[in-house]
Amino acid sequence: MKRGKTKAEPAPPATLFLFGAHGDLVKRLLMPAVYNLARDGLLDPNLHIVGVDHNEVGDAEFAQRLRAFILDQARAKQPDQVLDEASVIDPAVWGPLAERISYVTGDFTSDDTYQAIARTLQANGTGNAVFYLATSPRFFTEVALRLNRAGLLTEHANGFRRVVVEKPFGSDLASAEALNHQLLELMSERQIYRIDHYLGKETVQNILVNRFSNGIFEAFWNNHYIDHVQITAAEAVGVETRGNFYDQIGALRDMVPNHLFQLLAMVAMEPPAAFGADAVRSEKAKVVGAIRPWTPEEALANSVRAQYVASSEGTKGYREEDRVDPDSETETYVALKVMIDNWRWMGVPFYLRTGKRLTVRDTQIAICFKPAPYAQFRDTSVDDIKPNFLNIQIQPDEGMWFDLQAKRPGPALVIDNVKLGFAYKDFFQMQPSTGYETLLYDCFIGDQTLFQRADNIENGWRAVQPFLDAWKEQRASLAQYSAGSDGPTEADELLTRDGRAWHTLG
Numbered sequence: 380m381k382r383g384k385t386k387a388e389p390a391p392p393a394t395l396f397l398f399g400a401h402g403d404l405v406k407r408l409l410m411p412a413v414y415n416l417a418r419d420g421l422l423d424p425n426l427h428i429v430g431v432d433h434n435e436v437g438d439a440e441f442a443q444r445l446r447a448f449i450l451d452q453a454r455a456k457q458p459d460q461v462l463d464e465a466s467v468i469d470p471a472v473w474g475p476l477a478e479r480i481s482y483v484t485g486d487f488t489s490d491d492t493y494q495a496i497a498r499t500l501q502a503n504g505t506g507n508a509v510f511y512l513a514t515s516p517r518f519f520t521e522v523a524l525r526l527n528r529a530g531l532l533t534e535h536a537n538g539f540r541r542v543v544v545e546k547p548f549g550s551d552l553a554s555a556e557a558l559n560h561q562l563l564e565l566m567s568e569r570q571i572y573r574i575d576h577y578l579g580k581e582t583v584q585n586i587l588v589n590r591f592s593n594g595i596f597e598a599f600w601n602n603h604y605i606d607h608v609q610i611t612a613a614e615a616v617g618v619e620t621r622g623n624f625y626d627q628i629g630a631l632r633d634m635v636p637n638h639l640f641q642l643l644a645m646v647a648m649e650p651p652a653a654f655g656a657d658a659v660r661s662e663k664a665k666v667v668g669a670i671r672p673w674t675p676e677e678a679l680a681n682s683v684r685a686q687y688v689a690s691s692e693g694t695k696g697y698r699e700e701d702r703v704d705p706d707s708e709t710e711t712y713v714a715l716k717v718m719i720d721n722w723r724w725m726g727v728p729f730y731l732r733t734g735k736r737l738t739v740r741d742t743q744i745a746i747c748f749k750p751a752p753y754a755q756f757r758d759t760s761v762d763d764i765k766p767n768f769l770n771i772q773i774q775p776d777e778g779m780w781f782d783l784q785a786k787r788p789g790p791a792l793v794i795d796n797v798k799l800g801f802a803y804k805d806f807f808q809m810q811p812s813t814g815y816e817t818l819l820y821d822c823f824i825g826d827q828t829l830f831q832r833a834d835n836i837e838n839g840w841r842a843v844q845p846f847l848d849a850w851k852e853q854r855a856s857l858a859q860y861s862a863g864s865d866g867p868t869e870a871d872e873l874l875t876r877d878g879r880a881w882h883t884l885g
């Protein structure tokens with residue numbers, strides 16, 4: 380996927396400004412990722428980290444807090460082990476990193492904050508700066524505007540200036556277009572790094588390597604052999620502490636135009652002419668742009684929205700969650716059918732589903748092949764012959780498997796299911812990672828391949844807009860599913876009416 384490098388060099392010197400330094404993202408993902416990059420020798424000894432937020436905190440105290448975040452995260456991930464500090468944070472890695480951590484107290488809406496940032500940047504002795512907007516989306520334009528006003532977005536020979544924008548990037552097509560427009564008035568596309576953390580996942584990046592570095596796949600990767608594709612992102616967790624945010628957003632906006640469409644694009648895009656950022660992103664934009672815009676009636680018929688209700692085992696329903704409206708009509712589950720109008724995929728449905736509080740955490744792509752044309756086995760009912768699937772398991776237990784039919788040993792001809800494939804952990808040593816390591820590193824080295832270009836974002840919203848509109852205008856019904864189940868029966872019907880069934884979860 381990446382530029383053909385086999386060994387990564389340390390990133391160039393730079394200052395990483397973390398806007399929203401006390402937020403959840405910095406705690407859970409960014410700081411552990413920075414530490415992992417330092418551990419792997421991928422950061423320059425002159426990489427500075429500067430927290431920016433309104434709380435009054437000194438440099439040393441901020442560094443202490445970051446250290447505590449890393450420790451907490453590592454312990455939270457392995458709750459059954461007693462992890463002593465030294466096994467999580469190597470003093471030889473942390474010591475030099477901590478010396479380069481500082482903090483700017485300031486309001487994002489005050490020009491004084493940006494003057495302080497400019498002074499810090501100058502003092503750090505490198506002109507390169509990455510401004511990471513780990514803030515509420517309402518600050519994205521505000522921060523960019525003030526950075527620009529302070530001259531901080533102007534690049535020069537010894538200084539790149541890059542802005543990382545987190546999701547959600549807009550809440551529909553119009554707001555995403557407006558945000559793109561505002562940002563592009565202040566800086567060039569080359570300076571904007573729109574994050575979709577699914578692209579930081581090894582298994583997601585591997586889809587392209589598998590498809591395009593193995594000659595065998597291309598021969599059957601089309602509508603002659605593939606019957607349909609299922610993309611699932613099931614979560615076992617509920618809305619956790621994000622009830623307030625999630626209740627305004629819902630499952631469709633939270634997961635589909637970004638994460639699920641990234642997976643769809645990886646599976647469905649044409650081979651890029653080169654592995655450069657623009658070639659890859661152009662192919663992705665094309666395929667997401669080729670998703671058929673449904674009429675309002677079709678959008679309703681091809682979507683299911685649902686909300687989890689309390690389970691008989693006592694798990695709370697969505698409306699009982701903290702900071703959620705007790706009459707909320709927000710969906711926590713969505714299932715969709717989309718069609719891609721191009722030569723390769725004409726007639727192949729893509730079924731997408733994602734939801735919270737399902738049985739298991741399971742992100743997978745299941746590619747279902749057309750059946751063998753004729754089953755010649757005497758006395759073997761055709762019903763026993765299951766379709767072949769290629770399962771790309773994104774998380775957990777990363778790997779890839781074909782479901783095949785084989786003869787069970789013995790005198791009787793009994794057809795059974797077997798698996799042919801590989802698990803990542805059997806071949807590679809997996810270091811603990813958050814998925815943000817690659818994205819941060821790529822931002823430092825200036826590789827935008829794994830970031831969303833303006834048209835990628837807009838095409839994603841364009842494809843979900845018919846669902847958003849139809850749901851609103853036609854008051855789409857809200858189905859229910861029990862917390863801890865596989866989802867609503869209405870989602871099963873979306874496939875059974877086409878003579879198909881969802882691949883089992885877990």
Ligand code: BG6
Pocket residue numbers: 546614633742
């Ligand atoms: C985030 C969504 O973007 O992705 C969350 O806002 C969701 O609601 C998360 O839980 C899922 O990410 P992952 O990496 O756990 O699949």
